[in-house]
Amino acid sequence: xxxxxxxxxxxxxxxxxxxxxxxxxxxxxxxxxxxxxxxxxxxxxxxxxxxxxxxxxxxxxxxxxxxxxxxxxxxxxxxxxxxxxxxxxxxxxxxxxxxxxxxxxxxxxxxxxxxxxxxxxxxxxxxxxxxxxxxxxxxxxxxxxxxxxxxxxxxxxxxxxxxxxxxxxxxxxxxxxxxxxxxxxxxxx
Numbered sequence: 001x002x003x004x005x006x007x008x009x010x011x012x013x014x015x016x017x018x019x020x021x022x023x024x025x026x027x028x029x030x031x032x033x034x035x036x037x038x039x040x041x042x043x044x045x046x047x048x049x050x051x052x053x054x055x056x057x058x059x060x061x062x063x064x065x066x067x068x069x070x071x072x073x074x075x076x077x078x079x080x081x082x083x084x085x086x087x088x089x090x091x092x093x094x095x096x097x098x099x100x101x102x103x104x105x106x107x108x109x110x111x112x113x114x115x116x117x118x119x120x121x122x123x124x125x126x127x128x129x130x131x132x133x134x135x136x137x138x139x140x141x142x143x144x145x146x147x148x149x150x151x152x153x154x155x156x157x158x159x160x161x162x163x164x165x166x167x168x169x170x171x172x173x174x175x176x177x178x179x180x181x182x183x184x185x186x187x188x189x
Contacts, residue, residue, distance in 0.1 A: 011053065014041060015042055021035065022035035052134070085109045085169060127170060
């Protein structure tokens with residue numbers, strides 16, 4: 001699936017681009033990385049046919065909360081993104097506060113993980129199985145973490161921070177719109 005994702009053509013334009021952030025609970029070299037993933041979507045037809053592309057893995061390790069907020073905002077500006085999607089389970093209001101200290105005007109959606117990592121990742125894995133997600137390059141560290149996600153959970157060390165950010169990005173761009181979309185009623189002539 002990852003080979004196919006790497007070979008998928010990258011559109012020249014996107015309808016939406018988001019930067020997803022999975023902040024670490026701590027700071028410093030021993031803490032988990034701050035997952036930062038940029039993805040875009042081309043919205044042609046109903047959401048069930050949309051195609052997404054991972055554009056960048058901007059994950060940072062061993063930085064302060066201000067450091068990861070600056071990295072997320074830099075990605076937001078570099079890609080002229082529409083929104084930052086940030087998980088707030090491990091910091092609540094602190095996550096928004098730190099991001100807004102760096103960029104007060106940033107468009108921000110706060111998300112809360114209410115289901116386990118595997119359950120959250122399943123719809124995104126289905127997008128990869130359907131060939132609906134591409135990678136605009138090789139993202140070795142992200143793809144390694146993806147390979148360590150199993151039905152039993154993450155089989156690697158620490159947190160799958162890059163995968164968590166990827167899941168939030170693709171959920172915002174493709175999964176959530178699909179869940180709210182209703183098929184138009186058929187008209188009989």
